[in-house]
Amino acid sequence: MVLCNVKCVENISKYLNVAPGKLYVSKNNVVAAKDLLEKESLEGFSTIVQTLVKLSKFSNILGKDAVTQALTRQWLEYVVLNVNYADNLKNVKRILKVFQFRLDNPNQNVINMSFTLYSQELNLILRKSTYITGTEKTVADVVLYYALHSIMQGLTHQEKAEYVNVSRWFDNIQQDEKLRQELELINFNLLNLYL
């Protein structure tokens, strides 16, 4: 099972107030949408999310300028390529370890190829900025929230403290009830004990 799944797209479309139509997993094993666009079926997580945002009333959350928009797309790719497979414990540890590694050695290359593609890892990025792409919330934050929810849910307090920037960001993002929907509000109150 992957994280960028039908359920995740459903959550996003609910947040955006857009009916996603029929969602399914295509024979390429990626999420696809059948009725989102007329006479056209869409395949691929990032494409579907971008289409959903454009169809919604919140098209500005793709980013207000070209740089932010580019960053937003980059993060959508990041989610698909990396976070997507963080659904088993081994991969979670690897991702978080890489985040942490980047945090401590921001200038060194990470051995893992798939991560070196993205020079700005989550924890590092979030150390310096409030939201994923800068000072305002974009769809990258929304998508990462849904994609990471199950991961964050499984962390111990100590682990949350270890990835404090991710935790801080997540706690801020999850306060939006419309975003949270029926997902559990994750507790970060004990963070301070481990810092």
Place this chain on the structure above:
Amino acid sequence: MASGTLYTYPENFRAYKALIAAQYSGAQVKVAEDFVFGETNKSDAFLKKFPLGKVPAFETSDGKYLTESNAIAYYVANEQLRGKTDLEKAEVIQWFGFADSEILPASSAWVFPLLGIMPYNKQTIEHAKEDVKKVLTVLNSHLLTRTFLVGERLTLADISVATTLFHLYQYILEPSLRKPYQNVTRWFQTVINQPQSIAVIGAFKLADKILEYDPKKYAEPQGKSSKKEKKEKESKKEPKEPKESKAKEQAEELDAADALLAAEPKSSNPFDSMPKGSFDLEDFKRFYSNEDEAKSIPYFWEKFDPAHYSIWLGEYKYNDELTKVFMSCNLISGMFQRLDKMRKGAFASSCLFGTDNDSTISGIWVWRGQDLVFTLSPDWQVDYESYNWTKLNPSEDKTKELVKQYFSWTGTDKEGRKFNQGKIFK
């Protein structure tokens, strides 16, 4: 919904609190357009409403009065900004206090001497640096696990603390200095980059380089590097210096020629060596400030001592480069500020005639001695070359007429532009 008029000088970080809060809440806050710092707020009408004579001050549209920037911001804010629960409301007030009593004294003690607003004292600055470190460390650890100061959404606490940190981020906290406080910087940038803040303050640039204290700058504050400091010194208004490049050239010449002079402490005031005569300038200045021109102008002629004092007309040479009225006013008050040490033996009323993009500056000056005074001290030479100086004969009627016009801020310039604003050098 709250609405009313805010009295403030431009670029006042205290006024920003209310203006940014109003952007969030949609409150109708109008900035008083004709406000002149040091004049409007000293007028009787103003003091009746706001006895302290301080700004920002707020007049609600139904005629109630508020002072204190935090209170005004609170009044024009919305529920989210004020804090949603009793605890959050209390926390917002807690951060108001933190900003005013922890950050501001430390920040001012460090920044103001560098800007030339306060005397430079190494010990005081070292103290201030420690205090700033302390408050930034507190903020930094608070913001490690938090996005905003109170709760998970932006509140007045963020607005108030961020605006109070303006000077530090603008002049002091260069990249190496702000590195230990990454959480504070992240939060600060988030707060000031919200569209609501940008609508009020525009794009904010964090310091590239710490503002250095340079005693020479005080004498030549028009040099390019110190443009900002001048801006601050001048009732904190924004002057766009039209003569900047010229002034810079001049500053550089002075650098070479006066290196020796500047190295020595500037102690002697050229007025000290001149005979005082019978005209008590201080007495006249007091009289002028306290009395109507109908009394003070005759008083001037009664006391004036033509043997020891002279009257001059100074006309700005580059009137065609003047644009906005407030910028031209800053030009005048900037000159006054740079001539600070001349106040002892001089008095002037400089006036701006006309309107935006069509205005002239000229003034009547009175000083001890018979010759052009500016050449006597290297401190006084920054601006005077931008003016044509004409010595007036005190016994001529024409002079009497000019003195009357400029001292009472009336009439027009040579081309018939109406009087707009005046500044008194005293």
